[in-house]
Amino acid sequence: MLSKLKYQTLFDKMFKVDKSFFSGMLTKIGIAILALSLADLVFINYWMIRNSRTETSSQRPVETDIVSSPSPDIDDSPSPSASSFSTSTTPAETKVVETKTVVEKQTQTIVQTAQKEIFIPVGSGSTKSNSFVDLAGLQVSVDTTKYSPIDSVIFEGSIRVEGGNGKMYARLYQKDVGGVIGSQISTSSAAGVLGSSSSFLLPTGNRVYTVQAKTDLVEFPAYVDSARVKITLK
Structure with a gap:
């Protein structure tokens, strides 16, 4: 009877040790999973924010400066009429016909x-x-x-x-x-x-x-x- 009680006591101690060991392991695993989840969440948020900034900068409209040149002034002043030019009467030309005697000189061709x-x-x-x-x-x-x-x-x-x-x-x-x-x-x-x-x-x-x-x-x-x-x- 006494030996039976000893075995029962030893078994209870071993069970308590194993139970505390497993509970500690589970706690550590849970903490590790939580840390990984937080790190993954931070990385995903950073990546999404960066992509949104890139898309915003690429979709920004390009501003162009439009310089309007002044339209040329149109001169509305009337063109000078033909009557404004003075006309003059030129005397008739007298042609003199000059008669020349041409003497041809023979050239030497070797x-x-x-x-x-x-x-x-x-x-x-x-x-x-x-x-x-x-x-x-x-x-x-x-x-x-x-x-x-x-x-x-x-x-x-x-x-x-x-x-x-x-x-x-x-x-x-x-x-x-x-x-x-x-x-x-x-x-x-x-x-x-x-x-x-x-x-x-x-x-x-x-x-x-x-x-x-x-x-x-x-x-x-x-x-x-x-x-x-x-x-x-x-």
């Missing part, structure tokens, strides 16, 4: 072909003289230093004698050397033929040359057309 041939035009003329005379206007300046090196020089021209009577002659002339040796051409044809001299040399430097011509019979003039100097380069 032609160089791909075969290294240079043609220097001289001109055309005629004479009834039976001795060599300068043909008017048939003059050319040739500078041999511009065409170096020169292989040959030839005098050419379309020549004829009127009616085919007698014979005509033509040549180049330079005042310092006289008639250029080798430059003479001739024909007895009434129709124009191309006369070409033999090859000759020109004095070195820039010199002026004229074309001279003559005819056997003074009644029948000699004609030289399209005279030219042909220079062939090496």
Whole structure:
């Protein structure tokens, strides 16, 4: 009987200890849950307040300054009428017609072909003289230093004698050397033929040359057309 009472007392003590332990654990768990709930509630409130401020700032209307420019003043003053301009009568113009005599001067055109041939035009003329005379206007300046090196020089021209009577002659002339040796051409044809001299040399430097011509019979003039100097380069 005594031992039974001891066991009962020991059991009651153990039950009291376990009961106090479990109650303490439950109390701590409850406090922890309450603390977590409060922290979660504070975080949710902070997040909602922050979002509401952001939405409010983004929805705020943008204020724009509208500057009204003054409308331009309209001038109501009447435009000047045509009667306000003074009119004047101008005297009739007298046109003077002036008659001018135009003398055309032939320009020299030097032609160089791909075969290294240079043609220097001289001109055309005629004479009834039976001795060599300068043909008017048939003059050319040739500078041999511009065409170096020169292989040959030839005098050419379309020549004829009127009616085919007698014979005509033509040549180049330079005042310092006289008639250029080798430059003479001739024909007895009434129709124009191309006369070409033999090859000759020109004095070195820039010199002026004229074309001279003559005819056997003074009644029948000699004609030289399209005279030219042909220079062939090496």
